[in-house]
Amino acid sequence: MEFLPALDLLSTLVFALVGARIAADKGLDYGGIAFIAAVASLSGGTLRNLFLGLTPIWIVDPWIIISVLSAVLITLVFRRVTRIGKTLLVMDTLGLAVATISGSHLAFEENVSWWAAIILGLITAVTGGLLRDVLCQVEPVLLHRETIGTSSLMGAITFVALHQLEVSQTISAIAGAAIVVITRIVSIYFDLHLPKFNKQTNA
Amino acid sequence: MEFLPALDLLSTLVFALVGARIAADKGLDYGGIAFIAAVASLSGGTLRNLFLGLTPIWIVDPWIIISVLSAVLITLVFRRVTRIGKTLLVMDTLGLAVATISGSHLAFEENVSWWAAIILGLITAVTGGLLRDVLCQVEPVLLHRETIGTSSLMGAITFVALHQLEVSQTISAIAGAAIVVITRIVSIYFDLHLPKFNKQTNA
Amino acid sequence: MEFLPALDLLSTLVFALVGARIAADKGLDYGGIAFIAAVASLSGGTLRNLFLGLTPIWIVDPWIIISVLSAVLITLVFRRVTRIGKTLLVMDTLGLAVATISGSHLAFEENVSWWAAIILGLITAVTGGLLRDVLCQVEPVLLHRETIGTSSLMGAITFVALHQLEVSQTISAIAGAAIVVITRIVSIYFDLHLPKFNKQTNA
Numbered sequence: 001m002e003f004l005p006a007l008d009l010l011s012t013l014v015f016a017l018v019g020a021r022i023a024a025d026k027g028l029d030y031g032g033i034a035f036i037a038a039v040a041s042l043s044g045g046t047l048r049n050l051f052l053g054l055t056p057i058w059i060v061d062p063w064i065i066i067s068v069l070s071a072v073l074i075t076l077v078f079r080r081v082t083r084i085g086k087t088l089l090v091m092d093t094l095g096l097a098v099a100t101i102s103g104s105h106l107a108f109e110e111n112v113s114w115w116a117a118i119i120l121g122l123i124t125a126v127t128g129g130l131l132r133d134v135l136c137q138v139e140p141v142l143l144h145r146e147t148i149g150t151s152s153l154m155g156a157i158t159f160v161a162l163h164q165l166e167v168s169q170t171i172s173a174i175a176g177a178a179i180v181v182i183t184r185i186v187s188i189y190f191d192l193h194l195p196k197f198n199k200q201t202n203a
Numbered sequence: 204m205e206f207l208p209a210l211d212l213l214s215t216l217v218f219a220l221v222g223a224r225i226a227a228d229k230g231l232d233y234g235g236i237a238f239i240a241a242v243a244s245l246s247g248g249t250l251r252n253l254f255l256g257l258t259p260i261w262i263v264d265p266w267i268i269i270s271v272l273s274a275v276l277i278t279l280v281f282r283r284v285t286r287i288g289k290t291l292l293v294m295d296t297l298g299l300a301v302a303t304i305s306g307s308h309l310a311f312e313e314n315v316s317w318w319a320a321i322i323l324g325l326i327t328a329v330t331g332g333l334l335r336d337v338l339c340q341v342e343p344v345l346l347h348r349e350t351i352g353t354s355s356l357m358g359a360i361t362f363v364a365l366h367q368l369e370v371s372q373t374i375s376a377i378a379g380a381a382i383v384v385i386t387r388i389v390s391i392y393f394d395l396h397l398p399k400f401n402k403q404t405n406a
Numbered sequence: 407m408e409f410l411p412a413l414d415l416l417s418t419l420v421f422a423l424v425g426a427r428i429a430a431d432k433g434l435d436y437g438g439i440a441f442i443a444a445v446a447s448l449s450g451g452t453l454r455n456l457f458l459g460l461t462p463i464w465i466v467d468p469w470i471i472i473s474v475l476s477a478v479l480i481t482l483v484f485r486r487v488t489r490i491g492k493t494l495l496v497m498d499t500l501g502l503a504v505a506t507i508s509g510s511h512l513a514f515e516e517n518v519s520w521w522a523a524i525i526l527g528l529i530t531a532v533t534g535g536l537l538r539d540v541l542c543q544v545e546p547v548l549l550h551r552e553t554i555g556t557s558s559l560m561g562a563i564t565f566v567a568l569h570q571l572e573v574s575q576t577i578s579a580i581a582g583a584a585i586v587v588i589t590r591i592v593s594i595y596f597d598l599h600l601p602k603f604n605k606q607t608n609a
Contacts, residue, residue: 023346029397031353032346046254051452051462056254059319116465134337134540135346143429143438143541150437194435226549232600234556235549249457259457262522337540338549 007102008045008057012064014095016041016071018088019132024075026136034072040132041068044124048103051120052110089188092129096148097180099125100155101173104163114160121156122149125180147187150194155180210305211248211260212270217298219244219274221291222335227278229339237275243335244271247327251306254323255313292391295332299351300383302328303358304376307366317363324359325352328383350390353397358383413508414451414463418470420501422447422477424494425538430481432542440478446538447474450530454509457526458516495594498535502554503586505531506561507579510569520566527562528555531586553593556600561586 019040023033042064046056058064103124107117126142126149133140142148159176163169186192222243226236245267249259261267306327310320329345329352336343345351362379366372389395425446429439448470452462464470509530513523532548532555539546548554565582569575592598 024399027399028346029399031397035346035352050253050456051465053461055256058322059254059315062316062318065318065322112465113468115468115471119464119471130541135333135343137342139543140541143434143441149441194437196430196433196435227602230602231549232602234600238549238555253456258459261525262457262518265519265521268521268525338536338546340545 005057005061005063007098007105008061009063009067011095011099011102012041012045012067013071014091015044015099015128016068017075018092018095019128020072020075021088022132022136022138024079026138028136030072030076033075034068036132036135037072037075038068039135040128041071042128043131044099044127045102047127048106048120048124051123052106052112054106054110093151093181093184096125096152096184097155097177099128100152100180101159101176104156104159104176105169105173108160108163114164117160117163118153118156121159122152125152125156147184147193150187151180151183154183208260208264208266210301210308211264212266214298214302214305215244215248215267215270216274217294218247218302218331219271220278221295221298222331223275223278224291225335225339225341227282229341231339233275233279236278237271239335239338240275240278241271242338243331244274245331246334247302247330248305250330251309251323251327254326255309255315257309257313296354296384296387299328299355299387300358300380302331303355303383304362304379307359307362307379308372308376311366317367320363320366321356321359324362325355328355328359350387350396353390354383354387357386411463411467411469413504413511414467415469415473417501417505417508418447418451418473419477420497421450421505421534422474423481424498424501425534426478426481427494428538428542428544430485432544434542436478436482439481440474442538442541443478443481444474445541446534447477448534449537450505450533451508453533454512454526454530457529458512458518460512460516499557499587499590502531502558502590503561503583505534506558506586507565507582510562510565510582511575511579514569520570523566523569524559524562527565528558531558531562553590553599556593557586557589560589 016037020033020037022040023036028036042056042058046058049056100121102121104117104121106124107120112120129148130140130142133142155176155178158179159172162172162175167175219240223236223240225243226239231239245259245261249261252259303324305324307320307324309327310323315323332351333343333345336345358379358381361382362375365375365378370378422443426439426443428446429442434442448462448464452464455462506527508527510523510527512530513526518526535554536546536548539548561582561584564585565578568578568581573581
């Protein structure tokens with residue numbers, strides 16, 4: 001199996017699992033769960049492809065659809081398993097790392113500039129979760145607990161920098177993905193956040 | 204008049220009528236009503252065309268715009284007519300049937316796979332209503348009363364299956380549209396819903 | 407510098423400044439502020455380009471990215487400056503005028519019809535603010551205080567009409583932009599709004 005389709009398949013599966021669970025917790029029915037799982041897992045890659053002038057991957061690759069359906073099925077079968085907060089977080093972080101690299105990687109394949117490769121990595125990784133939260137009418141995690149965006153950005157910058165330095169694709173991808181995972185784990189473990197405006201001094 | 208433009212025109216008109224009414228009921232002014240009517244009626248077909256690499260239909264076909272403007276005008280002229288809940292539901296169901304078939308049909312014209320034809324039918328039919336609800340800040344009907352998604356999906360599967368069996372286009376389209384309407388009527392009449400997670404057993 | 411890139415750069419800067427400030431006021435952290443600034447300033451032009459079958463401008467033009475980053479930096483540096491409501495309004499109106507003309511202008515360069523040029527001017531101008539409000543979970547200004555949509559529409563119609571009458575591009579652009587600014591100032595100064603449905607007579 002090739003590099004990019006494998007990455008897309010993996011990130012689709014984990015993002016669909018996370019999306020389906022969040023939709024289920026919000027009380028959506030099976031149809032709503034499947035819809036949110038699809039949006040959460042497919043919209044990042046779809047937007048990336050539209051921006052690059054390519055056909056969305058789910059139009060040409062049936063495995064992507066099977067991946068989403070599997071995630072929905074898994075969610076329904078294991079619906080009585082609770083306390084999966086940590087598992088979800090691990091899967092979400094994995095999806096973030098994989099989607100970031102897949103986005104930046106495809107950007108380079110289409111010969112766009114390095115800054116667009118960074119942004120496309122970020123868009124591929126964060127769009128699904130953002131739309132998922134907006135549609136489920138919860139406060140978007142991306143905008144309020146920013147380790148997601150920061151982690152993805154750090155990983156995209158790492159991958160793109162190594163690529164520009166002509167490091168091999170495999171090493172660049174592993175390093176970029178590792179930086180996503182490490183940034184997220186460190187920021188969660190030490191409860192690090194980006195600063196906000198200080199309302200007191202602002203008044 | 205050709206097959207596909209006629210379908211798009213009809214679904215645009217009814218989706219715009221439903222959208223304009225919902226926006227008016229939410230207290231938006233005339234500009235907001237026109238905007239929601241346009242988003243509700245045009246976004247499904249626009250997304251379908253972007254995914255297929257085609258120009259959005261409202262860029263090339265002036266009748267689509269006239270159709271939206273007519274719907275807004277009708278809504279403003281008959282603004283004192285209340286108790287139109289049932290009429291709205293009939294129109295919404297009609298739009299759903301027509302948009303589903305138009306989406307799947309155009310997908311086949313562009314030679315995409317059968318699974319993409321099903322998904323594109325569904326996207327064409329449900330996107331407008333979803334964005335309408337998000338912009339009007341009401342709970343999306345699509346995600347919480349799922350007869351919309353299920354009806355459209357059943358119709359798209361029917362149309363695509365008959366098309367694959369090489370049944371004539373007209374018969375496939377009529378059968379697919381009929382399945383959308385029947386599924387929706389039956390599910391509303393008998394108050395059928397897709398199941399949700401059982402919170403009790405989940406606790 | 408050419409005409410269109412200069413317009414896009416200017417509207418990007420002011421929309422990013424307005425977006426960053428609104429995100430900061432909503433309590434988002436620095437990452438969220440940057441994200442909202444980017445969405446507010448780039449999504450209108452991006453949608454315009456996708457509808458016209460073109461690559462989004464930020465993929466090819468690094469100055470657009472620098473423009474967004476500058477706006478975020480300015481917002482963070484001057485974060486203690488309060489009472490900027492009027493300045494924001496002036497910038498937002500300027501961005502609206504410039505984006506409207508840039509949208510309609512690019513539409514003509516791509517040889518689309520006059521009605522599509524009007525709509526694309528409107529979409530370029532209002533999309534960013536609409537998404538900004540939806541993501542910040544505030545009531546969309548566009549839909550509830552409609553001077554934005556009306557102003558942009560008036561300007562787009564003016565620009566397109568003069569263009570069709572073969573008036574020079576510079577004069578058409580200045581007149582169209584002026585109409586956007588004047589319509590907005592007049593409507594705010596005299597507290598003019600588009601009418602809503604009269605709930606009393608409707609009951």
